[in-house]
Amino acid sequence: MYAIFLKEIRSFLGSLIGYIVMGVFLVLSGLFTWFIEGNNVFDLGIAGLPTLFGLAPYMLIFLVSAVTMRSLSEEKRLGTLETLTTRPVSDLGIILGKYGAAVALIAIALLPTLFYAYSIAQLATPIGNIDYGALWGSYFGLILLAASYAAIGLFASSTTDNQIVSLIISMVLSLFFFEVLSLLGDLDWLDKVGKSLEWFSLNFHYESISRGVLDTRDLLYFGGFITLFIAFTKTQFESRKW
Amino acid sequence: MRQPLNLLLLFLQTVSIRVENLAKRYSSQWAVDRISFDIPKGEIVGFLGPNGAGKSTTMKMLTGYIPPTEGKAYMAGLDVEAQSKEVRSITGYLPEHNPLYLDMYIQEYLGFVAHLNGLTQVPKAIAQAMELTQIGSERHKKIGQLSKGYRQRVGLAQALIHSPEILILDEPTSGLDPNQVQEMRQVIKTLGQEKTVLLSTHIMQEVQAMCDRVIIINKGKIVADGGIASLQSQGQNRFTVWVEFSQALSIDDLQGLPHCERVESLGATQFRFHGHSLDLRSAIAERAKTHNWTVLEMRSESSSLEDVFRQLTA
Numbered sequence: 001m002y003a004i005f006l007k008e009i010r011s012f013l014g015s016l017i018g019y020i021v022m023g024v025f026l027v028l029s030g031l032f033t034w035f036i037e038g039n040n041v042f043d044l045g046i047a048g049l050p051t052l053f054g055l056a057p058y059m060l061i062f063l064v065s066a067v068t069m070r071s072l073s074e075e076k077r078l079g080t081l082e083t084l085t086t087r088p089v090s091d092l093g094i095i096l097g098k099y100g101a102a103v104a105l106i107a108i109a110l111l112p113t114l115f116y117a118y119s120i121a122q123l124a125t126p127i128g129n130i131d132y133g134a135l136w137g138s139y140f141g142l143i144l145l146a147a148s149y150a151a152i153g154l155f156a157s158s159t160t161d162n163q164i165v166s167l168i169i170s171m172v173l174s175l176f177f178f179e180v181l182s183l184l185g186d187l188d189w190l191d192k193v194g195k196s197l198e199w200f201s202l203n204f205h206y207e208s209i210s211r212g213v214l215d216t217r218d219l220l221y222f223g224g225f226i227t228l229f230i231a232f233t234k235t236q237f238e239s240r241k242w
Numbered sequence: 243m244r245q246p247l248n249l250l251l252l253f254l255q256t257v258s259i260r261v262e263n264l265a266k267r268y269s270s271q272w273a274v275d276r277i278s279f280d281i282p283k284g285e286i287v288g289f290l291g292p293n294g295a296g297k298s299t300t301m302k303m304l305t306g307y308i309p310p311t312e313g314k315a316y317m318a319g320l321d322v323e324a325q326s327k328e329v330r331s332i333t334g335y336l337p338e339h340n341p342l343y344l345d346m347y348i349q350e351y352l353g354f355v356a357h358l359n360g361l362t363q364v365p366k367a368i369a370q371a372m373e374l375t376q377i378g379s380e381r382h383k384k385i386g387q388l389s390k391g392y393r394q395r396v397g398l399a400q401a402l403i404h405s406p407e408i409l410i411l412d413e414p415t416s417g418l419d420p421n422q423v424q425e426m427r428q429v430i431k432t433l434g435q436e437k438t439v440l441l442s443t444h445i446m447q448e449v450q451a452m453c454d455r456v457i458i459i460n461k462g463k464i465v466a467d468g469g470i471a472s473l474q475s476q477g478q479n480r481f482t483v484w485v486e487f488s489q490a491l492s493i494d495d496l497q498g499l500p501h502c503e504r505v506e507s508l509g510a511t512q513f514r515f516h517g518h519s520l521d522l523r524s525a526i527a528e529r530a531k532t533h534n535w536t537v538l539e540m541r542s543e544s545s546s547l548e549d550v551f552r553q554l555t556a
Contacts, residue, residue, distance in 0.1 A: 003357035011345065079341030083400065086305040087358040088331040241309050 001089065004097030005104075008071065012105055021066045022109045025059055033116055047124035048131060049116060053138040053210060056113075057178055057203070060106070060146050065170035067105050068153025069163045071098045072237070076161035081240075095154065095233055102150040107143060133212030141209035144222040148202055149174045151229035158236040177225075178202040257319075258283040258408055258438035259304065264313035265462075266299050273299040275462035276313060281455075283407075286434035288449035289442040291459040292555050297442040298338050300459070301410050304440070305335040318407055331359060334401035338412040338442075340394055344386030348377060348396055351385060352403055359404040371399040375429060391422035398429065402437075409433060411441040415448060427452050446548045460555040473550055482543045483515045483522050484508075488536035495533070499525045514543075 012018040032055050034040055039051045075081040084094060117135055121128050149170075156170035178201065184190055185198025198204055202225070205218040259281040266274040274296040281287050289297050302308045304315055306326040315322045317329045343351060352371055356364040372378045375395040380388060385396055394414065401409060414430060415423045431452055433439060443449065449456045449470065456473060458466040466473060490510035497505065499515070501522040506514040515522055520542060530537050 003354055006357075007354050010350075011343075014345070078343065079337065079339055080343060081341075082302075082307055082337045083335065083341055083355075084358075086307050086330055086333070086335045086337075087355070088327045088360065089358055090327070240307070 001093040001097040001100075004089070004094055005101045008098055008101030009104060012067065012101070017066070018105075021063055025063045025109055026112055028059055029056060029113060030116070041120065041123070047120055047129065048134060049120060049138070052113060052116060053142065056142055057145055057206060060142070060149055061171055061174045061178065063109060064102070064106055064146055064149035065153050065156070065167050065174065068102045068150055068157055068170060069167040070157065071102060071154060072157040072233075073161050073163050073166045077163075091237055092234060095230060095237060099150060099154050099230065102154065103143075103147050106146045106150065110139075110142065110146070131212065134210065135212075137212035137214070138210045140214075141206045144209065144219075145178075145202055145206045148177070148222060148225050148229075151226045151233070152177065155229045155233045155236065158233045178206075256282050258285070258317070259440060260316040260319075261300075261304075262314045262316075264300065264303060264315050265311050266296075266303060266308070267311045272462050274303070274310075277459065277462070277464050278313075279457055279464065279467055281438055281440060283438055284434070284436070285455060286431070286439045286441070286453045288453035288456040289440055289459065290444065290446075290449055290456055290551065291442075292444060295459045295555070296462040297459060298412055301335070301337075301412050301440070301442060305333055305410055306330050307337075331404065332407045334404070334406035334409045336397045336401040336409075336411045336414055338416075340397035342385045342393060342396060342400075345384060347382060347384055348372075348388075348399075349381050351396070352399060355400045356403050361404060367403050367405075370405075371403045374402060374433070375399040376425075391418055391425070394418060394422070394426060395429070398426075402433065407437060409437050409439045409441075411439065413442055413444075415443065415445070423448075446551055458551060458554055465554045466550070481517055481520055481522060482549075483517070483520075483526065484512070484539075484541050484543055485515065485526060485537060486512045486539045487530070488538050491535065496529070499529060501525055511538075 029052055032039065033049060033052045034042075037043065041049075041051070044050065072081075075084060085091065117139075121130050124130050152173045153166075153170040156173060157166045159169060160166050181201035182198050182203035184194045185201075185204075187194050190197070205221045208215060208218050257280050259279075261277060261279050263276045263278055264274060265272060265276045277296075277300065289300070291297050299308075303310045304317065304322060306322055306329055309323055318332055320329045320332070322329050346354070349368060352368045353364055356367045361367050372381060375398050377392060377395050377399060380392055385393060388396065394417075398411070398414065401411070411430070415426045418426060427448070430439060430441065434452070441448075441452070453470065455469055456466070457464060458473075488511070491513075493505055493507045493513070496513060496515075499505075499522070501517045501519045502515050502525065503518065504516040506516070508514055515526060523540065523542065526540065527537065529535075
């Protein structure tokens with residue numbers, strides 16, 4: 001499992017696409033947070049990063065899908081799945097190794113944004129006077145959200161041997177679970193059903209954690225969500241045996 | 243559960259691969275249809291058959307990539323289904339088409355594979371595998387930059403990085419040029435001195451050059467199983483004579499010769515005669531003389547494994 005984790009990290013950092021995807025994420029999030037007029041830090045005048053944490057879920061949909069799109073589909077395309085699965089490693093070990101690598105890579109991509117948080121703390125009056133609970137809560141929520149996207153992405157990658165198809169499936173599913181489900185809660189004619197469906201959206205729990213309050217229900221939701229998609233991935237992965 | 247295990251322990255010393263009524267069904271078609279064979283330790287066995295005969299499917303079941311629909315297989319006494327992980331750690335497998343990560347360096351790839359096998363002395367294992375397959379000179383290249391021959395060796399190196407007892411090689415020489423084929427065969431022969439090797443091919447000479455024994459499979463069933471010599475003798479009482487005449491003849495002119503079973507037309511002037519005895523030659527000469535045909539060339543073609551193969555799998 002660890003060998004697979006390391007190999008995934010290496011191959012991603014060794015490929016140009018890895019740096020492009022991370023670069024695009026950082027440039028866009030930096031531009032929106034600091035420079036583009038309307039919602040940047042100076043316009044808002046709030047000692048926090050609402051723009052970053054509002055936009056990041058959407059940018060992460062692309063970032064995470066791009067990170068996970070090749071993890072299993074490429075093995076399928078090359079046929080290396082056969083040499084991989086005939087080694088003394090379990091299927092779950094392969095999947096978790098790849099999953100862990102994807103989450104680690106996204107965490108690495110998010111690291112530089114800590115610099116924005118530091119800057120905000122320096123800009124606040126008096127210096128350092130920001131809502132740390134909300135800040136760390138938001139980061140924690142973002143990581144959980146990214147981990148959920150990664151589970152979706154890995155599943156998408158297990159369904160096809162084509163990276164682009166994998167990318168599209170992953171983005172559509174992620175958008176559905178983050179945005180579409182949560183929008184259903186706003187529809188009047190769905191009434192209570194819509195509200196219940198909204199509870200199942202990633203957005204609902206992401207926002208809840210972002211407030212800086214740790215609720216076990218949110219943690220259970222994310223844990224369950226990730227486990228479910230890992231289980232889907234494993235089922236799909238083992239379909240060769242049917 | 244206990245009793246068959248004990249039975250198997252008996253076989254442990256001598257039988258390396260044991261296949262019992264192994265079968266695989268894909269939707270409605272039986273790709274492998276209840277085959278059985280034993281391979282003793284240290285033997286190089288050629289698994290022969292036309293494309294689509296079920297060779298690869300059998301190998302995939304032996305290596306634990308896909309489960310059998312029916313039947314059992316044991317590698318060194320271990321059940322390939324129930325003890326899959328143990329089986330995989332003593333088996334080296336080179337799949338068909340030799341899949342590799344093209345953007346990895348040879349050394350990096352072999353290291354990855356060694357770690358997957360849980361080896362502790364990784365650098366030593368890499369060095370050994372590279373020496374056996376003679377890829378040391380290319381070690382710092384990316385796999386994608388290698389020639390097909392070297393890629394095939396990398397494929398072999400990954401299969402034997404963990405010093406497996408059993409090697410399963412699916413068409414190890416396909417797509418190589420004659421020199422590379424020769425080298426590959428040499429490497430496999432060397433490996434076969436210590437390991438049990440099951441290799442698949444659809445090339446006869448390959449089996450003659452490397453194997454102690456051949457198992458021929460056709461449409462999922464075993465049609466022949468034995469030593470090379472015994473298989474060749476199966477075709478021993480059959481002869482073919484190849485003749486070229488100076489003028490064009492019709493095949494009807496050549497029917498009804500004594501000792502002749504069948505005439506094959508290879509063109510207007512060339513024919514192949516199949517029969518039971520080499521007296522066939524004098525019969526052909528006799529017929530030519532009476533009709534005043536000129537025989538430009540006549541030669542007998544010895545029956546080879548190739549003929550046996552063609553007879554068995556036609």
